[in-house]
Amino acid sequence: MSRYWKDVIGGFKSLLVGLKITGKYTIEPVVTLQYPHEHLTMTPRYRGHIELVPDPETGETSCIVCGMCQKACPSNCISVDGEKPEGAKKKVLTKYVLDFTTCSLCGSCVESCKPGAIDFSKEYNLAGPSREAYVFDLLKRLKERSR
Amino acid sequence: MEEYSVLRLILYLAGIIGVVVAFHAAYLVWAERKIAAHVQRRIGPKEVGPFGLLQPLADGAKLMSKQLFRPAGADAVLFWIAPFMVLVPAVMSMVTIPFSENLVARDINIGILMIFAFASVNVLGLLLGGWGSANKYAVISAARAVSQNVAYEIPMLIIVITVAMATNTLNLNDIVRQQDGWIWNWNAFNWLKVGPFMFANMIMFFICSLAETNRAPFDMAEAESELIAGAYTEYPGMGFGVFFMGEYANIVIGCALTTILFLGGWQSPVAFLPDGVWWFVIKLYALLYTVIWVRWVYPRTTLYGLLNLSWKVLIPFTLFNLIMTGLWLKVFKGF
Numbered sequence: 363m364s365r366y367w368k369d370v371i372g373g374f375k376s377l378l379v380g381l382k383i384t385g386k387y388t389i390e391p392v393v394t395l396q397y398p399h400e401h402l403t404m405t406p407r408y409r410g411h412i413e414l415v416p417d418p419e420t421g422e423t424s425c426i427v428c429g430m431c432q433k434a435c436p437s438n439c440i441s442v443d444g445e446k447p448e449g450a451k452k453k454v455l456t457k458y459v460l461d462f463t464t465c466s467l468c469g470s471c472v473e474s475c476k477p478g479a480i481d482f483s484k485e486y487n488l489a490g491p492s493r494e495a496y497v498f499d500l501l502k503r504l505k506e507r508s509r
Numbered sequence: 510m511e512e513y514s515v516l517r518l519i520l521y522l523a524g525i526i527g528v529v530v531a532f533h534a535a536y537l538v539w540a541e542r543k544i545a546a547h548v549q550r551r552i553g554p555k556e557v558g559p560f561g562l563l564q565p566l567a568d569g570a571k572l573m574s575k576q577l578f579r580p581a582g583a584d585a586v587l588f589w590i591a592p593f594m595v596l597v598p599a600v601m602s603m604v605t606i607p608f609s610e611n612l613v614a615r616d617i618n619i620g621i622l623m624i625f626a627f628a629s630v631n632v633l634g635l636l637l638g639g640w641g642s643a644n645k646y647a648v649i650s651a652a653r654a655v656s657q658n659v660a661y662e663i664p665m666l667i668i669v670i671t672v673a674m675a676t677n678t679l680n681l682n683d684i685v686r687q688q689d690g691w692i693w694n695w696n697a698f699n700w701l702k703v704g705p706f707m708f709a710n711m712i713m714f715f716i717c718s719l720a721e722t723n724r725a726p727f728d729m730a731e732a733e734s735e736l737i738a739g740a741y742t743e744y745p746g747m748g749f750g751v752f753f754m755g756e757y758a759n760i761v762i763g764c765a766l767t768t769i770l771f772l773g774g775w776q777s778p779v780a781f782l783p784d785g786v787w788w789f790v791i792k793l794y795a796l797l798y799t800v801i802w803v804r805w806v807y808p809r810t811t812l813y814g815l816l817n818l819s820w821k822v823l824i825p826f827t828l829f830n831l832i833m834t835g836l837w838l839k840v841f842k843g844f
Binding site: 366370377380381384385387388390391392393394396 | 544546547548549550551552555802803805806807821822
């Protein structure tokens with residue numbers, strides 16, 4: 363009989379405790395992120411696809427077209443090309459294409475880059491309608507960003 | 510207006526079906542989603558209209574655009590009649606609900622009896638729907654709904670008998686009129702007049718009305734995780750919509766009855782403020798909020814737990830309250 367009373371009274375009390383906890387949560391601010399309207403800032407070590415880093419002084423890329431990233435890439439996603447204009451000392455980057463469909467984000471390219479011209483982007487909204495949408499022209503993206 | 514004029518009937522139909530039933534069915538779903546979200550610290554519907562207020566219209570348009578499909582093997586008559594067996598009694602019960610002293614469709618002397626008579630038809634609708642749709646889950650759900658409703662109608666009616674004994678009337682409007690004045694004259698708190706057991710009775714009545722309307726944590730009939738949607742599993746579009754309108758109308762009736770029987774209906778809590786429909790609405794919505802809140806706090810009970818609660822806890826307690834209230838009234842009559 364005492365167990366019965368314990369069940370009834372204890373059960374009723376526990377119901378009230380549940381109401382109290384959720385009642386408190388109801389008036390507390392919401393914790394969810396309203397995703398399409400709001401975005402998280404990604405953590406510093408987040409690995410998105412690679413991106414050309416603009417030089418802080420000139421805003422241009424500091425790539426010297428050495429091709430190390432292209433060689434380091436295990437999946438052959440990167441194709442780099444450059445040319446040496448008349449009278450210039452260094453090669454100038456003309457093409458930097460990343461095929462993100464086969465990239466495994468291993469980071470060998472970023473590690474191998476001596477001038478530090480590439481880094482992981484913080485881009486994570488990467489839904490696309492076709493395969494071709496994942497072939498990124500990084501040089502074009504750099505120009506668009508610096509604009 | 511004359512009691513028996515046709516205009517009164519039309520006003521009643523438009524008012525009850527249009528405003529009370531349809532509006533509540535639509536916006537209680539919205540409120541349900543909003544409150545559920547905030548209990549879980551989310552936002553809930555917010556894209557369709559300001560605060561997601563147009564969401565019910567979008568839901569309704571979607572439901573209405575569905576094909577009315579009947580599964581092979583389902584009983585055509587029972588299948589289509591069942592949703593209305595749930596909705597029509599709910600609409601009929603609204604006849605006697607006094608929203609304010611004069612805002613009542615028909616002031617019947619046996620109002621509360623009528624409501625409980627119609628409330629029993631509601632479960633018949635679920636049973637027919639579950640049986641008629643030739644689906645195993647639906648049949649299990651129908652069987653559960655019947656055992657649950659039978660179990661919870663008993664303590665509910667015992668409480669109603671207690672109230673009727675204390676107030677000496679079955680007319681809902683008279684019950685409200687007796688709770689005139691300050692908040693301590695409401696039946697739930699009026700120790701001297703109706704006995705000290707009414708507050709416990711109110712809580713038990715509320716629990717029973719949750720069970721009667723198949724609301725969580727007693728939603729055995731529509732246990733999504735075990736029975737898909739129970740008796741509603743096979744219902745398409747507005748067949749499902751009508752079921753839901755009936756369900757929500759029943760919830761409104763349950764809360765309205767709790768308000769009328771225990772919380773003073775349209776009476777104001779302080780004597781110098783005017784009584785009126787607004788007090789009824791405030792109390793009604795506070796209770797509706799609690800109903801929704803409770804749904805998102807407690808997990809679903811088992812069928813045994815559900816029946817044990819009724820037969821082992823609620824019925825003994827309500828019987829005790831009935832007897833003690835009878836004694837109290839006998840001893841303290843005249844105060």
